[in-house]
Amino acid sequence: MNGTGVTAIRGELHIDGRRLSYLDFGGPGRPLLALHGHLYEGQTWAQLAEALAPQWRVIAPDQRGHGDSDRAASYTRDDYVADAIALLDHLGIEQAVTLGHSGGAITAYQIAARHPERVSAIVSVEGPVCDLDDGPSALSFVLSMPYTAPDRQTLLAAIGPLAPMLGDKLRPTADGGWRLPFHPQDTITSEQGTHGDHWADWTSTECPALFVLARNSQVITPGEGREIVARRANTRLAELDGDHFAHTTDPDGFAAAVKDFLDTLG
Secondary structure, X not given: OOOOOOOOEEEEEEEOOEEEEEEEOOOOOEEEEEEOOOOOOHHHHHHHHHHHOOOEEEXXXXXXXXXXXXXXXXXXXXXXXXXXXXXHHHOOOOOEEEEEEOHHHHHHHHHHHHXXXXXXXXXXXXXXXXXXXXXXXXXXXXXXXXXXXXXXXXXXXXXXXXXXXXXXXOEEOOXXXXXXXXXXHXXXXXXXXOOEEOHHHHHOOOOOEEEEEXXXXXXXXXXXXXXXXXXXXXXXXXXXXXXXXXXXXXXXXXXXXXXXXXXXXX
């Protein structure tokens, strides 16, 4: 439960025998589908959900292979879009704002590109539009991590510098051990699936959009951010202090920027 009195209910649906887990922050507000990026999970949007309630009902899945959702056989862009549509259908939601961070932001605007009738507005938080790099994944450091360990402390020690970020996301396993909230190899496969030229998807819709750019982003330069905004109709820019993980480095500024944008929607 957050400060507004809205309770996050964890639910799940099954897609071809695979569990997709999600948090529904509930309330009477308009639906907003919030999609985390790699290494994260639906819970990352709890503070945003609190800031937007009761006007907005935030629904935040643990995307395939993350958090409480099952691992999947593949992690293509089409896979992520299909999961999102399946979740909206499961909840009986005809249209929502789609919001996402990084890889989740690509999914947010690709849902709009492929199912424009389902999306009323887009919030892209540091969402790349063109990455043609075919070199090693930017997340290749996760390959040195074990997926499981016999106890939590052993796993925390193994992930070292990432322990502060991932420590509260580790999961117990059925055999008494502990696991990461993602599988390292799955994460690499998924991240590499975000590469490519997505300009057509980004520019194909004209619903209102907000692009959130971090001033110290490791992923998107200021020039690239301005181009992303300039090349799409009906798109606003919000710049925040902090790095690529803008929603966590400046949560109050992030929530205020999103709320200001949502307040402009009819």
